[in-house]
Amino acid sequence: MPGGIDKVRKTSLKFFKEKDYKIWQSSLLFANARFKPIFLGTLQPNTTLSKLMKRVCDTQKYIRAPEVCVAATLTETYRMESSDSDRWTKAMSMIKEFEEQCATPIGRLRQVADAMTAEMHAGLASEGGSKLKMLNSYVHNLPTGDEHGLFYALDLGGTNFRVLRVQLGGKDGPGGKYLNNDVAAAVILGTGTNAAYVERAHAIPKSGEMVINTEWGNFRSSHLPVTEYDQALDQDSLNVGEQIFEKIISGMYLGDIVRRVLCKMAEEAGFFGDVVPPKLKTSEMCAMNHDTSPDLAVVGSKLKDIFGISDTSFETRRVVVELCNIVATRAAHLSAAGILGILKKMGKDTVKEGEKQRTVVAVDGGLFEHYTEFRSCLKSTLNELLGDEVAHTVVIEHANDGSGIGAALLAASHSQYPKV
Numbered sequence: 194m195p196g197g198i199d200k201v202r203k204t205s206l207k208f209f210k211e212k213d214y215k216i217w218q219s220s221l222l223f224a225n226a227r228f229k230p231i232f233l234g235t236l237q238p239n240t241t242l243s244k245l246m247k248r249v250c251d252t253q254k255y256i257r258a259p260e261v262c263v264a265a266t267l268t269e270t271y272r273m274e275s276s277d278s279d280r281w282t283k284a285m286s287m288i289k290e291f292e293e294q295c296a297t298p299i300g301r302l303r304q305v306a307d308a309m310t311a312e313m314h315a316g317l318a319s320e321g322g323s324k325l326k327m328l329n330s331y332v333h334n335l336p337t338g339d340e341h342g343l344f345y346a347l348d349l350g351g352t353n354f355r356v357l358r359v360q361l362g363g364k365d366g367p368g369g370k371y372l373n374n375d376v377a378a379a380v381i382l383g384t385g386t387n388a389a390y391v392e393r394a395h396a397i398p399k400s401g402e403m404v405i406n407t408e409w410g411n412f413r414s415s416h417l418p419v420t421e422y423d424q425a426l427d428q429d430s431l432n433v434g435e436q437i438f439e440k441i442i443s444g445m446y447l448g449d450i451v452r453r454v455l456c457k458m459a460e461e462a463g464f465f466g467d468v469v470p471p472k473l474k475t476s477e478m479c480a481m482n483h484d485t486s487p488d489l490a491v492v493g494s495k496l497k498d499i500f501g502i503s504d505t506s507f508e509t510r511r512v513v514v515e516l517c518n519i520v521a522t523r524a525a526h527l528s529a530a531g532i533l534g535i536l537k538k539m540g541k542d543t544v545k546e547g548e549k550q551r552t553v554v555a556v557d558g559g560l561f562e563h564y565t566e567f568r569s570c571l572k573s574t575l576n577e578l579l580g581d582e583v584a585h586t587v588v589i590e591h592a593n594d595g596s597g598i599g600a601a602l603l604a605a606s607h608s609q610y611p612k613v
């Protein structure tokens with residue numbers, strides 16, 4: 194291609210101008226970090242992407258990688274009818290608007306965390322004083338690690354009902370590994386969401402140290418980024434106006450938020466032709482978000498299997514991934530802000546002079562466990578919110594089956610042991 198990239202660019206711009214196309218600033222189209230190395234010329238050898246690029250380059254040796262990409266994008270655009278292009282533009286502007294409404298910059302997250310702390314105070318101070326119920330669990334004596342014996346526990350989750358049989362044998366026995374004295378708070382991110390923490394004695398009138406069940410799923414605040422899609426989801430739910438925090442961050446809803454945006458894009462911008470996506474589980478959203486194949490084959494096959502839409506273009510798939518990313522990122526950011534709120538309430542968001550401090554937040558739930566992007570985003574956001582020094586003292590730990598094992602441990606620590 195003599196003349197290089199510049200000529201490709203000029204010729205194509207001229208072509209589109211003559212055809213009366215609008216020029217659309219598309220940060221989104223190239224937002225995918227996967228392709229950044231191609232444009233920066235830092236593609237590592239032996240990666241899937243580099244092999245793919247090599248295959249193209251081998252047959253057209255004089256074309257540099259960026260030119261191949263631009264050329265490929267152009268060929269696709271050339272084929273678009275002008276009305277298709279209008280629809281695409283409309284779909285892109287809808288997604289861009291959604292992204293803006295979902296924005297959770299660090300300042301906003303701090304406001305959310307402060308609001309969470311304030312609501313916790315209010316909920317403790319009086320019954321009905323807050324959206325947060327802040328329920329006394331009446332658990333004062335936490336397990337010591339000396340518990341032993343065989344215990345059964347029932348864990349009735351939003352989706353899964355688990356029955357556990359836990360054999361405890363003291364600190365060194367099979368149950369001993371569950372004891373961690375540094376755990377100060379626990380969060381569940383599964384079908385729904387909730388958090389509990391150990392409250393200091395003086396904060397609870399007429400009582401000692403106690404585990405408090407925050408019921409934080411019902412948290413709401415003017416600082417939460419609520420979009421028209423969240424409002425519609427709420428209106429269609431069985432508990433209208435309740436559990437607003439949960440409806441933005443937990444597994445039962447994330448897939449449905451994505452579906453709702455896709456629906457509107459389908460209806461108003463013909464994003465999928467005439468098809469309107471009926472249903473999307475968070476686990477399927479997760480699989481699409483994690484698709485690392487160069488042609489986004491997983492996204493392609495999910496769109497086919499779930500929505501019955503075949504032959505989706507690469508661009509379409511990329512937009513779907515971007516949408517999953519927007520929804521998952523907002524959820525992870527807000528979960529981190531919620532955890533910061535709890536750490537603040539416990540006074541663990543600062544490092545005390547000369548004190549060796551370690552705070553463990555135990556997290557369980559299918560969303561946290563399986564949605565890797567969500568999990569790592571939550572962790573990095575919490576670190577950013579805490580700042581380097583404090584971040585070193587706070588650990589997020591995955592507590593597998595924590596809900597059930599916790600119940601078994603409590604049964605154990607509240608049982609009478611006959612002396613042997």
Ligand code: ADP
Pocket residue numbers: 349350351352353354382383384385443444445475476477479480557558559560563564
């Ligand atoms: P619960 O205890 O509330 O029943 P779990 O902790 O067992 O919930 O997690 C199940 C939930 O986790 C599912 O309802 C789903 O929302 C979410 N989930 C399961 N698998 C995945 C996945 N691969 N990616 C994202 N979310 C998932």
Ligand code: MG
Pocket residue numbers: 348349350351381383558596
């Ligand atoms: Mg559960």
